Amino acid sequence: MTLSLSGERPDPPETADEGVWLACIECGTTFAPFEAVRYTCDSCDGLLEVRYADLPTFEDFEGRGVWRYADALPFEEGVAIEEGDTPLYEVPTIEDETGVADLRVKHEGMNPTGSFKDRGMTVGVRVAERLGVDRLACASTGNTSAALACYGARAGTEVLVLLPAGKVAAGKVAQASLHGARILEVDGNFDACLDIVSDLAARGEAYLLNSLNPFRLEGQKTIGLEILEQFRDQTGEFPDRIVLPVGNAGNTAALYKAFRELVASGALAPEEVPALTGVQAEGAAPMVEAIEEGNDEVRRWEEVETRATAIRIGNPVNAPKALPGIRETGGTAVAVSDEEITDAQRSLARDGVGVEPASAASVAGLRKLRESGDVAADEQVVCLTTGHLLKDPDAAAAAGANPEPVPADTDGVLDHLGE
Numbered sequence: 492m493t494l495s496l497s498g499e500r501p502d503p504p505e506t507a508d509e510g511v512w513l514a515c516i517e518c519g520t521t522f523a524p525f526e527a528v529r530y531t532c533d534s535c536d537g538l539l540e541v542r543y544a545d546l547p548t549f550e551d552f553e554g555r556g557v558w559r560y561a562d563a564l565p566f567e568e569g570v571a572i573e574e575g576d577t578p579l580y581e582v583p584t585i586e587d588e589t590g591v592a593d594l595r596v597k598h599e600g601m602n603p604t605g606s607f608k609d610r611g612m613t614v615g616v617r618v619a620e621r622l623g624v625d626r627l628a629c630a631s632t633g634n635t636s637a638a639l640a641c642y643g644a645r646a647g648t649e650v651l652v653l654l655p656a657g658k659v660a661a662g663k664v665a666q667a668s669l670h671g672a673r674i675l676e677v678d679g680n681f682d683a684c685l686d687i688v689s690d691l692a693a694r695g696e697a698y699l700l701n702s703l704n705p706f707r708l709e710g711q712k713t714i715g716l717e718i719l720e721q722f723r724d725q726t727g728e729f730p731d732r733i734v735l736p737v738g739n740a741g742n743t744a745a746l747y748k749a750f751r752e753l754v755a756s757g758a759l760a761p762e763e764v765p766a767l768t769g770v771q772a773e774g775a776a777p778m779v780e781a782i783e784e785g786n787d788e789v790r791r792w793e794e795v796e797t798r799a800t801a802i803r804i805g806n807p808v809n810a811p812k813a814l815p816g817i818r819e820t821g822g823t824a825v826a827v828s829d830e831e832i833t834d835a836q837r838s839l840a841r842d843g844v845g846v847e848p849a850s851a852a853s854v855a856g857l858r859k860l861r862e863s864g865d866v867a868a869d870e871q872v873v874c875l876t877t878g879h880l881l882k883d884p885d886a887a888a889a890a891g892a893n894p895e896p897v898p899a900d901t902d903g904v905l906d907h908l909g910e
């Protein structure tokens with residue numbers, strides 16, 4: 492089965508619960524959504540997707556934040572602390588310099604815990620409550636752990652997070668710590684952490700809230716829905732392209748699913764779907780490799796390295812959902828260097844938008860694709876920035892200006908300023 496934009500609407504199976512069910516994207520087997528804990532297909536181990544009998548149109552959306560989109564989600568409400576409703580900024584300097592027709596930045600760093608992960612957690616932790624599990628867990632490059640710790644605390648449930656030792660930005664560890672998660676620092680990279688936590692989940696030790704969990708991606712769909720509505724409010728049209736950083740490829744998969752559902756409901760024409768354009772760091776670019784080489788499968792990179800630690804990932808688990816998303820929407824993928832990422836981080840800051848390095852990858856990628864001509868000058872583009880500047884204070888300080896020591900008197904300060 493391929494995940495296409497054709498707009499087909501399957502009939503609900505008998506296992507559906509109030510019009511919601513799970514389906515395997517590989518073999519099509521369907522499952523009841525809330526009867527048992529399940530992350531992948533029982534028959535073929537393929538990725539699962541949440542399906543709905545009723546698909547939303549724009550008229551169905553009302554209220555604010557993630558739960559404005561309840562008609563596209565499995566519940567009416569979740570474990571919520573006002574996630575979503577993030578700003579879509581103009582960035583005049585970068586727009587001028589890249590020379591696209593319109594450029595906006597969707598700043599997901601403005602969510603409660605400072606990243607887009609909150610959108611997935613408000614749904615995922617609600618599902619965990621429904622399933623009655625007593626321990627939540629994730630592997631993380633940092634942001635997932637911060638969000639899970641926060642939403643787990645809010646739900647009163649124990650949280651266990653596995654982090655690659657020494658490779659998680661300070662702000663994120665601090666968040667997971669203060670929200671009361673138990674933090675295990677693993678002597679290995681993120682992919683090793685995810686292998687372990689998936690094993691723990693399979694043994695029934697914890698409920699997995701990585702983006703392998705199909706319900707997380709439902710919450711993250713709302714990034715795409717919000718972008719369409721905000722961009723249309725600001726410009727009268729939908730964007731031609733959305734450029735986003737890629738790690739596990741959860742967002743790429745989630746945005747594609749949001750658009751497929753709008754196409755299936757008749758709310759969006761297939762040609763109105765924005766081209767999904769993924770950006771990875773050169774030292775961790777297995778998705779870019781698969782797109783460039785035309786492969787259906789993504790090769791796992793055992794060694795990965797980048798300053799953008801949030802996307803220091805060699806085995807993007809959502810690739811089977813995300814590759815069709817990039818291809819079917821006419822998008823592409825590109826790798827950028829750490830220097831290009833830091834340059835883009837500085838440019839965003841100059842336009843008033845403070846982001847962590849992984850987020851700036853989207854702008855670095857857009858620059859590169861403009862130079863190569865893959866993105867045209869008449870395009871209307873949204874770059875997704877996924878996490879706040881304060882997540883990684885060390886990277887921000889290294890990219891920015893150095894503090895200058897001065898004496899504790901006004902004349903001394905003026906002397907120093909050379910005035």
Ligand code: F0G
Nearest residue numbers: 631632634635738739740741742877878
């Ligand atoms: N940007 C930031 C700031 C992230 O934290 C992540 C992923 C991504 C981009 C990539 O998103 O996985 O949907 O392609 N962070 C995960 C974590 C892996 O553990 O916090 P994706």
